[in-house]
Amino acid sequence: MSSKRRTKSTTAPKTEQPRAKADASVEREDPKIFVAIVVWLVIFGAIFFSFKLPNFPVSRADVWQRVPWDLFDLIDPPDPLPAVVSSWGNLSQRIPPLLVATAILLGAWATGQLLLRVVCPDPNRRASERTFFAFALGLSAWSLITLTLGWFGVLSRELFGGLLALAVLAEIGLRIFRRKPAPPNEDTDDHWRNYNLWLFIIVPFVLCMLLGALLPSTDFDVLEYHLGGPKEYFQAGRIEMLPHNVYTSFPFGTEMLTLLSMVMLGDWYWGAVAGKVVLMSFGPLTALGIYAAGSRWFSTRAGIYAAAIHLTTPWTYRISTIAYAEGGLTFYLFAALYAVMIGYERYCAALDARMPWRPFLLAGLCAGSAMACKYPGVLSVVIPLGLVALALPFTRPGERAEQTGGAFRLGLIFALGTAVTIGPWLLKNTIETGNPVYPLVYSVFGGADWDADLNAKWKHGHSPNTYSLLDLAEKVKDVTVKSDWLSPFLFGLAPLAFLLKSKRRLVIWLWAYVGYLFLTYWIFTHRIDRFWVPLIPVVALLAGAGATWSARLSWRIFWIGLFSVVSLYHLTMIAGPLSLCGYNAYLIDYPLARQHTEGYYSPGLPKLNRELPPGSKVLCVGNAVVFAAEFPNVYNTVFDYSIFDQWFADKQSGVPAGQWKLRPADEIRRKLHDAGIAHIYINWAEILRYRDAGSYGYTDFVTPARFAEMQRMGILGPQWPVKDSSGYGPLDQLSPTQLADVQQWAPSLERSIVLPPENKATAVYQRYQIFPVLTGE
Incomplete structure (x- = not known):
């Protein structure tokens, strides 16, 4: 990475933009190594495709058998479907949300371009890198703008739209009046026609991401708080604490972009x-950053390969279409890493003792943005990259005092950037609860609407249950070869990066970071698989570099052919009829899609939406998935105080909750009347899931017998009839613990009905109940 140096160090030296020549780091390989690598990939691929998918009753071999037929059926369906089910004409229904998302992304890009000129200017920065960091700064800025204005109750479409337009106009104006010669072109070691195949492969995956993101959500956590929280803010007209949903006290960096979209469209659902x-864009934007980093430190080919591997990995599609916070966390993790790598490069290129502090300010802003997406960002991004900033001055010979001073300055700059983007969220929690990282670290900070029992329940539900070496080995297997949505190219090719001798030091550090991310996932989290997803772009960068280990034509033909074929497998997983990566009815009629998805995890919700009298308010018990509810409601999550207990239980110290009595009937009626409750909805399916062995647990005060007693007290009327088969669940599909619960604790829920498609009598349990509240004395 040679470049001309200036005689004096500046904040933006020309060494900022070294270009790794195409395959410059490829060494002359031994033919035996070529054979060994092919054998390695064959063996790794055989192991990879030998697994059954952990979350589905099919194996990877089964998916391979479906590849040609499923992909052909996407083009030419065997049985023409009604237009309402699937039609290209339904794409016109996607125009309003697509236009709003485009406006937000355009405004974020413009805002980021303006901020980048101030935070870390560089006239020689390549377009891909400039665009990547512009989106990083712009999306974070708009998240904070939404938080600030929402906190003060100013959720105005006109104001947001005006500010977005102003940013775009300002950027256009600066480009017109400060027009300068274009920066150096991207690396053109090969003609772009040589990369047409990669575009041909990548475009279908990005199109699937877009069409998948344009569908209603079906994931529990997303419906409960990633979308549920912004919906409640939108309906309230302001951002405020929601004591019934502890998850909404997390930093909501990505959720603010959802709230912004709701305000701009004027509708919480669409x-x-x-x-x-908007959140889907994090996937392609991360790929853009991977391409830019790969081109900068390895070669253009490495950058393209790495970006293609990332975009075609099913995990990228899944995270991009489900609206998890991991999409933003992954993007900002890579952005912060990229900025630190630039800072290290500038520091090594500087000829004097002046600190190249601007990249570390940029890194701090991105690190804070990562934590603003999800608390674990402090472990995966803020701490390790902050330590790099502190350690960097000690890598250069000099006086210890000078090194210490340099470390202090770089650490302070990094911390300042981090504080700017995560600080408002910590301040919000401090004001609302007295705990900046609520509900975490309760033993130190305490917290409003929280106690020792809830904290113990939280820690039990969010901590590892074992640290055995056997579990460690199992998780290594999950992360490298077993997880449903992995690509075999990630850990199949990443080790080959060690063959690039001139880049080996960089490769070692990147692998060390991957190892650190895995260990923090295993040691500190409750090991949900998506918690390790942020390491994927780092592995993809290594895999892209590994794919350039040889310049031989035979290797390129083998590698590109292999990638093309396996991409068909990935596309089948994503777009095929098995829906292995999530809901993928891409061309469905929007009203029908809403109808199909509104009952996910809440089987009684469609009935309530259609049959409730206008204005009726519902108390939801055991049901926190109320995003699709079109009626006013009261609920609590499993980790919050039970509202049913608080309102109706005659609690006695030292007496188990299951033995508490109901309060007097008049007191209960008064409470229901004061709260405006007209109906009570109990989701027994969710309560049984919470009561299952190894789950979070649920209050013993809530039982079917309790509601029968409230009926005898004249508080509740006859339950609504449940005629639809979706209101019942087969007993043979319950776990042993759940089955015992139904038979011993809730026998009144058992039924025997005829269920399709067999149309024979089946032993079932009633999944939900709805009771009207009687108004008479």
């Missing part, structure tokens, strides 16, 4: 879909 499109 605005959430527009927000999903």
Whole structure:
């Protein structure tokens, strides 16, 4: 990475933009190594494709058998479907959310371009890198703008739209009046026609991401708080603490973009879909950053290969279309890493003792943005990259005092950037609860609407249950070869990066970071698989570099052919009829899609939406998935105080909750009347899931017998009849613990009905109940 140096160090030296020549780091390989690598890939691929998918009743071999037929059926369906089910004409329904998302992304890009000129200017920065960091700064800025204005109750479409337009106009104006010669072109070691195949492969995956993001959500956590929280803010007209949903006290960096979309569209439901499109952009934008980093430190080919591997990995599609916070966390993790790598490069290129502090300010802003997406960002991004900033001055010979001073300055700059983007969230929690990282670290900070029992329940539900070496080995297997949505190219090719001798030091550090990310996932989290997803772009960068280990034509033909074929497998997983990566009815009629998805995890919700009298308010018990509810409701999550207990239980110290008595009937009636409750909805399916062995647990005060007693007290009327088969669940599909619960604790829920498609009598349990509240004395 040679370049001309200036005689004096500046904040933006020309060494900022070294270009790794195409395959410059490839060494002359031994033919035996070529054979060994082919054998390695064959063996790794055989192991990879030998697994059954952990979350589905199919194996990878089964998916391979479906590849040609499923992909052909996407082009030419065997049985023409009604237009309402699937039609290209339904794409016109996607225009409003797509336009809103486009406006937000355009405004974020413009805002980021303006900020980048101030934070870390560089006239020689390549377009891909400039665009990547512009989106990083712009999306974070708009998240904070939404938080600030929402906190003060100013959720105005006109104001947000005006500010977005102003940013775009300002950027256009600066480009017109400060027109300068274009920066150096991207690396053109090969003609772009040589990369047409990669575009041909990548475009279908990006199109699937876009169409998938334009569908309603079906994931539990997304419906409970990633979208549920912004919906409640939108309906309230402001951002405020929601004591019944502890998850909404997390930093909501990505959720603010969803709220912004709701405000811009003027509708919470379809605005959430527009927000999903904004969040979907994190996937392709991360790939853009991977391409830029790969081109900068390895070669253009490495950058393209790495970006293609990332975009075609099913995990990238899944995270991009479900509206998890991991999409933003992954993007900002890579952005912060990229900025630190630039800072290290500038520091090594500087000829004097002046600190190249601007890249570390940029890194701090991105690190804080990562934590603003999800608390674990402090472990995966803020701490390790902050330590790099502190350690960097000690890598250069000099006086210890000078090194210490340099470390202090770089650490302070990094911390300042981090504080700017995560600080408002910590301040919000401090004001609302007295705990900046609520509900975490309760033993130190305490917290409003929280106690020792809830904290113990939280820690039990969010901590590892074992640290055995056997579990460690199992998780290594999950992360490298077993997880449903992995690509075999990630850990199949990443080790080959060690063959690039001139880049080996960089490769070692990147692998060390991957190892650190895995260990923090295994040691500090409750090991949900998506918690390790942020390491994927780092592995993809290594895999892209590994794919350039040889310049031989035979290797390129083998590698590109292999990638093309395996991409068909990935596309089948994503777009095929098995829906292995999530809901993928891409061309469905929007009203029908809403109808199909509104009952996910809440089987009684469609009935309530259609049959409740206008204005009726519902108390939801055991049901926190109320995003699709079109009626006013009261609920609590499993980790919050049970509202049913608080309102109706005659609690006695030292007496188990299951033995508490109901309060007097008049007192209960008065409470229901004061709260405006007209109906009570109990989701027994969710309560049974919470009561299952190894789950979070649920209050013993809530039982079917309790509601029968409230009926005898004249508080509740006859339950609504449940005629639809979706209101019942087969007993043979319950776990042993759940089955015992139904038979011993809730026998009144057992039924025997005829269920399709067999149309024979089946032993079932009633999944939900709805009771009207009687108004008479």
